[in-house]
Amino acid sequence: MAKAALTPKVPSPYEVMGARIQKIINSPAAQKAKHALLHRLPDEPEAAWAQILEEIGETDNVTVAHRDDGGVELFWVVPKED
Incomplete structure (x- = not known):
C-alpha cells in the first residue's frame, strides 16, 4: 500500500506575522532595550x-x-525573582 504524500501545512497569515514579530521581539537589541518597534506590512x-x-x-x-x-x-x- 502506498503511503499518502504528506503535504506541509501552509502557515496562516496570523502565524507568519506572529513569527515575524517574535523574531523582532527576541532580537538581542530588543531584549537589551526591553523595547521593540513594530509595523504591519502592507x-x-x-x-x-x-x-x-x-x-x-x-x-x-x-x-x-x-x-x-x-x-x-x-x-x-522583567519581574525580579524573589
Missing part, C-alpha cells in the same frame, strides 16, 4: 494585526503604545 491582514496586538496587550508587564505613523512600540519589564 500584505498582512488588519484583522490578524489587531488580534496579535490585543494578545500582546493582555500580557503582564507589557505596554503597547500606538504611534501616529501606524507603528506600535512595545515596552516590557
